[in-house]
Amino acid sequence: MRREPPQTFGDYSPLLFPAAMLTIFFVVPFGTMIAVSFFQRQQGGFYTPAFVFDNYERFLSAFFGGVLGFSLMMAIAVAICCVVLALPFTYLLTRMARRVQIVWLVALLSILSLSEVIIGFAWSTLFSRTAGITNILVALGLMSEAKALTPSFAAVLTGMVYQAFPYTVLVLFPALVRLDPTLTEAARTLGASPPKAFFTVVVPALRNTIVATLIMVFIFALGSYLLPQLLGRPQHWTLSVLITDQAIYQSNMPFAAAMAVFLVLVTLGLVALTVIAGRKGEAA
């Protein structure tokens, strides 16, 4: 069967529906947000349509710079942790029997059905002093007394990695299943140990997949605003938390919109850099 490029307008028609949806539910709201970000905030009131840069000016401070930096760093840390954990896990999973694979995948999928709220409250209980895992360590004689592990950076990181892990596995799984097993066999035949074969053959072969997964988890983690509140101290609050504060509690839509636009731009910039760097690496 030969694939032909679409010729007439009719050939493009299946695209109309998704295009319309994308316009109505993404382009229009995003455009509105950009417009509002230039509106004039009226303190003690609402906002009036205008074209001012005040909202962006307020954002450009050491304080918000610090919060933005922390948010990006946090998202990068989550992405790296997820991929480092998920890659060997998924690799081993693809080598298992079909039946075992299904059990694992169903378990991972069921995590996706949990809301962020449930994940947050569950981890805050597990990390608590009164009912947490340290009580088990005390019972085993490994610790002298139970202590709270939350709020802390580690707690936020754990919660976010837990939440993003199933996505990571699901994105990596198809690529690893399709990976030609003869590659590793060849490496083994030439005398490489299994770990060496994994790092020198499997990982480089999956470079593009790994980069794509990192970007996906990074963007996913950047939007998280509940887990940092539930498991972290205020210094672990991401920019998304502050955006929510402005939009819902301060009714300062222009400033919230400006922060959101800024976050989107920075994210797109980072993703573009990664992609360009990837292309250059390939060419070399």
Added chain:
Amino acid sequence: MNINSIKRRTLLGAGLAGASMLAMPAVLRAQDKSLKVGVYGGYFKDSFDKNIFPEFTKATGIAVESVAEPTGEAWLVQLEQAARAGQAPADVSMMSQVAMLKGQATELWTPIDMAKIKHASDLLDRFVNKYPDGRVAGVGAVSWYITLVTNTNVYKEAPTSWTALWDPANADKLGLLALVSNSFLLEVTAKTHMGGTNALDTEEGILKAFEKLAEVKPNVRLWYRDEAQFEQALKSGEIPMGQYYHDVTGLAAADGHPVRSTFPKEGGIQDSGCWALSRASQKSEEAHIFIDYMCQPAIQATLSRKVGTSPTVKRESTDLTEKEFAAVSSDIEPIVPRYDLYQTKSDWLNQKWTELIVG
């Protein structure tokens, strides 16, 4: 409703409409009357629908259509935009104090004629919200307290003062509200350490209060937006001290949880909601009857018993027993929030506050 409107139209058609209308029996006219009342959705609205509105309709013949309003300022925005178009999604709404002030700025509230509020004499002055020129913008609907709460297993003795928040012995044990405009901790700081909330009159004073408040930070384990999160931690003793709502803490204690709410000697924080009438409303007459009805000491007492709010009228005027009153209020002079600041300096306060707790 339908039958009544047909009857009215027929009468109008018959001519001499005015005279006929006046001649109609009082009961029939009363059934024509209705009022849309906005109250906070959820627990509040359910309690009002069950315990208050049916009695009001029975007593006055005015039908009430209750409207669930969102907390925060979203409802103010909706009322304001509707009023510009001459619409009133609710005639009378329960509004927070900050929202009352913001509405004043745009003359959103129809001034209340206090001559028509017969029970006004029982109202406590601080619950009457006035325009700068003295016209009454809103009349106190309900009030509630935020107090110092503790877990009784961890703290055998109840704390007596807000200074407990600053006590180094309470390191990493507190849960406090996360927003400047709902925690009112600046007022608590001013009352506890600076001689009163007047200390917040100047920016220097406010900055000093922020400085003093910064000393609390090492004691705070949780800055909460979500009430359930703190309530749960307080009950389990995970976070054994903090600020919380007096009414809800009382309910939890009544359910057998090891928690208590204490009015510190500097006073609990008293927050309140006003009844306010949108300028787009055509139901001024009915609204005044409603507000007057709600100001009755007997109704305020019912609210205390059924909804758990504190009365906005003088205590002596109600028939609340010692125990019932203690369950919802205290005789200690309360800390009244400086609502004016959250209107005139809201962005500045918010910025300083965020820098304080996040930085």
